[in-house]
Amino acid sequence: MEGLGTTVTQHILRSIGGDNPEAAQEIAGLVGNLLVATKVISTEVNRAGLLDILGLTGQVNVQGEEVQKLDDYANEIIVGHMKTSGQVCVMASEEVEEAIAVTPGYEGNYTLSIDPLDGSSNIDVNVNIGTIFSIHRKVSSGKAGNEADLLQLGRTQVCAGYVVYGSSTMLVYTAGKGVHGFTLDPSIGEFLLSHPDIKMPAKGKIYSINEGNALYWHDNTKRYVDYLKEKDPATKRPYSLRYIGSLVADFHRTLLKGGLFMYPMDYKDPNKPKGKLRLLYEAEPMAYLAEQAGGRASDGTQDIMDIQPTGLHQRVPLYIGSRDDVTLAEKFVKGEA
Ligand code: P6P
Secondary structure, three states: OOOOOOHHHHHHHHHOOOOOOHHHHEEEEEEHHHHHHHHHHHHHHHHHHHHOOOOOOOOOOOOEEOOOOOHHHHEEEEHHOOOOOOEEEEEHHHHHHEEEEEOOOOOOOOEEEEEEEOOOHHHHHHOOOEEEEEEEEEOOOOOOOHHHOOOOOOHEEEEEEEEEOHHHHHHHEEOOOEEEEEEEEOOOOOOEEEEOOOOOOOOOEEEEOHHHHHHHHOHHHHHHHHHOOOHHHHHHEEOOEEEOOHHHHHHHHHHHHEEEEOOHHHHHHHOOEEEEEEEEHHHHHHHHHHHHOEEEOOOOOOOOOHHOOOOOOOOEEEEEHHHHHHHHHHHHHHOOO
């Protein structure tokens, strides 16, 4: 018998253990602890429907207990568990304004930036949601990490990925040696390798964008989307539109099938155009995965992985997916096509 299958710890040690055995052990330990928290979240997410059926509206349940919003709950589970993991020196979370210190005496060599439960507004319609994570090595001196340790380039990530809570619970991660998918086997409570070495097609035929915002896009973005809708079999146009409204779900499809996901700059206020998605714990980790799978991620003018973060919750426009599709989108956005 082949054995139980490959666990995440085994895979990380095999992937990067040859380069740096100590770092591999530390990263495997960090991800292993994070996955314990995601298993707890997965159970609660799967119960969420039940809570709704029982009329528990996320306010106060029949026992008179306050039922936490699931994204707050997910944040507390992950932050609470990782504070004493011994691998992390400081954390950033979509749910917390400031940098999060770890428990004194448990400081580690890495930072952890998370979106604890991205797309949580989709829970009550049973749409896939996910936990997104990004890991950098500590760069500051001293034991406790600080905001400077969190505000690092996407290109310096050592590990990143997401756990998608859907028909099955899946981890997709990279540690710089390709992108690999693991499926949670609930009967043994273990994530086992199910999608080794995921590669994105160089060009796809699906585009993913909230067309309801078309009024607020820059003209160059409008031109690109109109181009995708024109008939030209030689370039697989018109593309199909798929938009779930949950980044993890939309990215997971793009990773497996190709094409591109876009959340462009929003010109609702022409004087203050801005992106929606967050650089540190959404765009950077997804960009690392995209590049490791042979794709690209851009803010429309430059690689996401080359943007120097200036704030924990900084927003950026995002064009991510198949290499050729993102490169052409960039040309349109820059007015070069
Ligand atoms: P819109 C979910 O709220 C989220 O942060 C991402 O998961 C998703 O890609 C995006 O917002 C959807 O935004 O404006 O299309 O609803």
